[in-house]
Amino acid sequence: MKPLESDVIVIGGGIVGTTTAFFLRRRGVSVRLLERGLTGQQASGVNFGGIRRQGRALEQLPLANRALETWRRAVEWLGEDVEFIASGHTRVCYREQDVDHFLRYAQDARACGLDLQVLQGVALRERFPFLGREVLAASVSPMDGHANPRLAAPAFGRAAVRLGAELHENVEVVRVEQEGAGFRVEDKSGRVYRGAQVVVCTGAWSSRLSAQFGEPVPLETRGPQMAVTEPVPYVFRSSMGVFTSNKHESVYFRQIPRGNLILGGGAHGPSNIDTCRAGVLPINTVRQMAQFRRLVPSLAPLHVIRTWSGVEGYLPDAEPVIGPSEKVAGLFYGFGFSGSGFQIGPGVGETLAELISTGNTSIALDTFSIGRFDERTETFSGVVPEASRSQMR
Structure with missing residues (x-):
């Protein structure tokens, strides 16, 4: 079977992968996007949906600001509504x-x-x-707000395809290696794809691929504890959450126009990258509701009608890995957003596309280098930013 070739192979169809493909095509770069399941099926589709800039480490704000411009133009660029609301x-x-x-x-x-x-x-x-x-x-x-995570990554994927990208879903990549001046990518079925450059943005699974190039990272997996209530009158216009050093107090909520409240926060639940599954612990939901009553006493009578979780990847310093490999030319990364990657995703995708196509970007990425991790001791060089004490989506 003849290998499929392209300028860039993007591995991972979450918000970072789909927006990277989208912006590469806007720059005229041929791109092939490979996703092990369906676009937006993992963390990018099960998160809180917050379009939140505040609370980020200051080094992330240029990316977050760039991302906000894309969220504002999403309907224009995508031709469909991802329910972005600049609610504050x-x-x-x-x-x-x-x-x-x-x-x-x-x-x-x-x-x-x-x-x-x-x-x-x-x-x-x-x-x-x-x-x-x-x-x-x-x-x-x-100027911040929220959007629907179930809609966003698939919409960016479809928009990239309309611009000429090749999208392959249900393709599990198992091996990536250098081949001449480019890369050879092999999926679980034995199919081979070739590209001049590769972008790894496979979320909690990313270290499995970066380790193939001698750049493992200490990714942990955690399951966010999410819930939605019955619909009530639409009164809470702003997304809202608690900033605290006590994890059990760190809850957040937003209300959508049809009245339901989306809830999250508190302790994480179990997650597993081998089964691609995560769960909600009932006790976590009970404790969440106690904190919501403390935050907004009028929420006490509301009934939770559904709970869910997903597999998220966390790094020790709560900062993502964004930018080029330090060992292999033509290899790039975008992962490890530690539960706060949804808002910033389009800014990361646009910046990676700029870096890949031109060799430069106006946004400093040194803080996010994969080189800050020591593969021998699985420690990192850096300081945990104060703003990361409570990561609210």
Whole structure:
């Protein structure tokens, strides 16, 4: 069987893989996208759906800002609605030290193009009268919002195909190796694909491929604990979550126009990259609801009608791997978003497409280099960013 050839092979059909393919085609680069299941089936399709810039490490904000521009133009570029709503995103806190953090972060983020409003006292109660009395402050990002993760990655995949990309679903890649000036990619059935460059963005499974080039990373898998309630009147316009160093307090919610509330946060559940399955623990949902009652007491009567989870990949410093391999020319990575990759995904895809097609990008990627990991000890060089204490989608 004759191998299939292209300029770039993108492995992984989540939000990063599909947007990388989309932007490569916009630049006229031939691209083949390989996905082991269906596009958006894994973490990109089961997450909270938050389009959240605030709370990210400052180094991520240029990518997040670039991504927001794509979310704003999604209907125009994709020809279909992914339910992006610029509803605003709000973080609240219960402790004085976290109020101080809000103020410092707002000042630092302004230099990175993110304007935040920090509300306390009377201003807080007037803006959000439904909040529990323990809430001391709120940090509001007016231009952020949310979208439907079930729709987004498949829509970018279809748009890439309309622009000329080749999309192959239900193709499990098992081996990637250099071959001459390019790469040879083999799937589970023995089919071979060849490309001049390769992008690995296979989420929690990425280390299996990066390790084939001597660049393993200490990825952990975790299962987000998600739920949706019965529909009620549409009153909560802003996505909202708790910033805290206590994981069990870190819950978040958003309401969609038809009335249902999407809930998440708290302790993670079990997940497995071999079975591609993750589960919701009932006790986690019970504890989530207790925290939601603390955050917004009026949520107490709501009934949960469905729960779900997915397999997410986490790295020790909560920073993703984005950019070129440090050992192999023509090999690129985009994975390890530690539960906060949905919003930033299109910015990463556009930046990778720019880097692959031109050899340069205006956005600094040094922080996200795969070289920060030591393959011998599975440790990393770097400092855990303060803003990563509570990663809210």
